[in-house]
Amino acid sequence: MEKKDKYLVLTADIEGSKQLDDSDRKIVQEKLRQGLDELNEQDRAITSQYSITMGDEFQAVLSSADYLFDDVWHIMAGLHPVMVRFSVGIGSIATSIEREQVLGMDGPAFHVAREGIDTLKKGESLFRITMENEDTPELRVINNSLHLLSKEIRSWNSNRVALMHLIRTGIDYKEISKSLGISEQSFYKNKDAGSLDLVNALFEGIQDYINNQLNR
Helix, strand or coil: CCCCCCEEEEEEEECCHHHCCHHHHHHHHHHHHHHHHHHHHHCCCEEEEEEEEECCEEEEEECCCCCHHHHHHHHHHHHCCCCEEEEEEEECCCCCCCCCCCCCCCCHHHHHHHHHHHHHCCCCCCEEEEECCECCHHHHHHHHHHHHHHHHHCCCCHHHHHHHHHHHHCCCHHHHHHHHCCCHHHHHHHHHHCCHHHHHHHHHHHHHHHHHHHCC
16 A cells, blocks of 8 residues: 555544443443444545554544544444544654554554544543644634534434434435434424534534645
């Protein structure tokens, strides 16, 4: 595989996993494993497959952000009400690319993704974008916006999280309503109450920003 100058490293961890009892933790880990397997089978922009690196942490390397937030909402919907922190690191990778798992890979993209997770653990935000050797005004605005959005997402019920995930997949409202077992009226009421079109537009803009940074 030909190496690029920059990659996207996604490092994520399950919030509060150590506070779960053994039975609940086992259920969460199994849901996570199943969700990551589903993402790996789709094989879209994945350079190095989603892998559980520790009991409550997982990573992947992506070549672009085209499906980043599709993946994020897939995972969040599968684990709700358990929360997950997502740190995106943008930068170079010093080692060879290992397709099957990220263990053993290293480089600045991994380091800044780790810095992002450490920052997230000190606060309430669920998302952070960090770049190698750069901290632009645009990036600060993005991370502040994600911090504010995180506070809202923490109040969402499972239906709204699932709704956001399904909207990201691009299926129409009738299929979404049927999948969630709700009326079309409830679909629109929930979508409007959560300003999901606006949330989706925000993630689309961040996705474009990341792609621009990857291709510089």
